[in-house]
Amino acid sequence: MEKFKGLDEEKQQKILDAALMEFAEHGYEKASTNRIVKEAGIGKGMLFYYFGSKKDLYEFLAEYSLDFVVEKYFSRINMTETDFIERLKHTSQVKFEAQRENKNVFNFLGTFMLTADFKLAPHIQEKYEAMQKTGNAMIYEDVDLSLFRDDVDVQKAFKLIRWSIEGYQNEILHKLQGQSMVSIDFDPYWEEFYEYLEILKKSFYKKGERNR
Amino acid sequence: MEKFKGLDEEKQQKILDAALMEFAEHGYEKASTNRIVKEAGIGKGMLFYYFGSKKDLYEFLAEYSLDFVVEKYFSRINMTETDFIERLKHTSQVKFEAQRENKNVFNFLGTFMLTADFKLAPHIQEKYEAMQKTGNAMIYEDVDLSLFRDDVDVQKAFKLIRWSIEGYQNEILHKLQGQSMVSIDFDPYWEEFYEYLEILKKSFYKKGERNR
DNA sequence: AATCCTGTCGACCGGGGTGGTCAACAGTAA
DNA sequence: TTACTGTTGACCACCCCGGTCGACAGGATT
Numbered sequence: 001m002e003k004f005k006g007l008d009e010e011k012q013q014k015i016l017d018a019a020l021m022e023f024a025e026h027g028y029e030k031a032s033t034n035r036i037v038k039e040a041g042i043g044k045g046m047l048f049y050y051f052g053s054k055k056d057l058y059e060f061l062a063e064y065s066l067d068f069v070v071e072k073y074f075s076r077i078n079m080t081e082t083d084f085i086e087r088l089k090h091t092s093q094v095k096f097e098a099q100r101e102n103k104n105v106f107n108f109l110g111t112f113m114l115t116a117d118f119k120l121a122p123h124i125q126e127k128y129e130a131m132q133k134t135g136n137a138m139i140y141e142d143v144d145l146s147l148f149r150d151d152v153d154v155q156k157a158f159k160l161i162r163w164s165i166e167g168y169q170n171e172i173l174h175k176l177q178g179q180s181m182v183s184i185d186f187d188p189y190w191e192e193f194y195e196y197l198e199i200l201k202k203s204f205y206k207k208g209e210r211n212r
Numbered sequence: 213m214e215k216f217k218g219l220d221e222e223k224q225q226k227i228l229d230a231a232l233m234e235f236a237e238h239g240y241e242k243a244s245t246n247r248i249v250k251e252a253g254i255g256k257g258m259l260f261y262y263f264g265s266k267k268d269l270y271e272f273l274a275e276y277s278l279d280f281v282v283e284k285y286f287s288r289i290n291m292t293e294t295d296f297i298e299r300l301k302h303t304s305q306v307k308f309e310a311q312r313e314n315k316n317v318f319n320f321l322g323t324f325m326l327t328a329d330f331k332l333a334p335h336i337q338e339k340y341e342a343m344q345k346t347g348n349a350m351i352y353e354d355v356d357l358s359l360f361r362d363d364v365d366v367q368k369a370f371k372l373i374r375w376s377i378e379g380y381q382n383e384i385l386h387k388l389q390g391q392s393m394v395s396i397d398f399d400p401y402w403e404e405f406y407e408y409l410e411i412l413k414k415s416f417y418k419k420g421e422r423n424r
Numbered sequence: 425a426a427t428c429c430t431g432t433c434g435a436c437c438g439g440g441g442t443g444g445t446c447a448a449c450a451g452t453a454a
Numbered sequence: 455t456t457a458c459t460g461t462t463g464a465c466c467a468c469c470c471c472g473g474t475c476g477a478c479a480g481g482a483t484t
Contacts, residue, residue: 003431033471033472033473034470034471034472042432042433043432043433043434044433044434044435044472044473044474045433045434045473045475046431046432046433048473048474049431049432053472054472149414149415151414152411152414152415153407153411156407156408156411157411159379159408160376160379160408160411160412160415162379163375163376163379163380164372164375164376164379166375166379167371167372167375167376167378167379168375195368196368196371199364199365199368199372200372202363202364203361203372203416204415215459215460244441244442245442245443245444246443254461255461255463256443256444256445256463257444257445257446257460257461257462257463258460258461258462260443260444260445265443265444266444
């Protein structure tokens with residue numbers, strides 16, 4: 001592993017990107033080290049020289065990705081906003097920026113989370129669980145419940161709002177799939193997103209309390 | 213193919229189930245005919261004797277599944293209900309019953325739809341597109357727009373409600389994954405579902421118009 | 425100039441799985 | 455006996471897998 005860290009940034013990133021993409025697309029078992037080295041532009045031997053084995057590589061990527069998310073996403077969230085929907089708007093923006101910085105990490109963690117098929121090294125498992133816990137707190141902690149209508153169960157309202165936001169994000173993702181990220185002007189999507197958020201406020205918040 | 217249809221129902225069903233499950237779980241490319249024949253309890257040769265090739269089998273399953281959905285799901289939807297949320301409640305119930313009747317068909321169509329990687333025979337492609345069109349109409353046609361609040365864009369409200377329902381269904385699916393379907397008492401989940409629907413009505417419909 | 429060290433490559437290994445074929449055989453009908 | 459229909463699973467040629475290792479390039483050390 002120290003071998004790998006001695007490489008220049010650029011080469012490291014190229015290898016990481018290739019590996020993250022491969023695992024994101026195929027999961028652990030069906031990912032191919034052959035495709036990784038071809039995509040990364042290195043000889044087969046080097047991958048094992050750097051990382052030892054496929055599994056070691058996978059764990060390295062998991063830890064790398066978890067650290068990335070904490071540093072570039074979680075740590076940038078402003079927890080002083082107590083308006084639930086405003087907070088979700090804020091987290092969406094920060095997440096988007098982090099995603100733009102390294103798309104592969106998020107794709108990798110996506111399939112990492114839903115194919116939790118094998119046992120990770122304990123310290124990585126712990127990091128993973130800590131991340132889930134932090135992610136949850138980030139969304140629900142110190143939320144001003146008094147903004148919500150009195151005639152609906154707030155816990156259920158939370159969920160409905162989150163599902164709505166996930167639904168919108170999935171729709172956009174699906175609509176833009178295959179386009180090259182940099183070529184897209186996201187502003188209209190953000191505007192549309194804000195319109196949905198306004199509707200959610202109208203629907204789930206008390207009448208008078210819609211400040212701004 | 214006529215060979216296959218000469219078999220007794222039970223054997224046919226066992227083979228169909230095995231094949232649907234295999235394709236649902238692994239997609240076309242990575243599905244294994246060896247696993248299918250083992251699961252179905254037949255010799256390797258028979259699969260090719262019945263269906264000719266892996267691809268022919270896949271197309272047969274696609275057509276079979278599309279027909280199943282039209283007959284057991286779409287054709288049972290009552291289109292006279294004009295309340296959007298009530299209609300979604302109704303379609304959810306009918307879909308659930310159809311799913312209970314043949315879970316594999318729905319799982320197969322799930323991965324079939326999102327891995328549309330290769331070109332189907334034209335008549336199947338047509339059927340597929342017709343199904344999508346009908347499915348859309350089933351939800352949006354003849355809906356009473358006057359029930360919705362005046363201060364929100366109805367098209368956006370449609371989407372928010374659908375995303376909410378999909379979110380709930382995914383959550384339940386995820387929570388119950390691995391359990392054996394028949395052993396589950398679904399009643400409490402339906403009740404919870406109805407509670408969510410009531411909240412959606414309170415939120416997106418006009419104040420006075422919540423009949424029932 | 426000789427030796428050593430580090431990094432790098434890719435041919436190669438044994439193993440496993442692939443879709444598809446086919447000789448062999450069982451059972452029934454002619 | 456012969457002919458036909460179903461049925462089996464060993465077998466085929468092929469492909470890809472994770473991992474190894476001999477060969478070599480080039481710089482530093484002696």
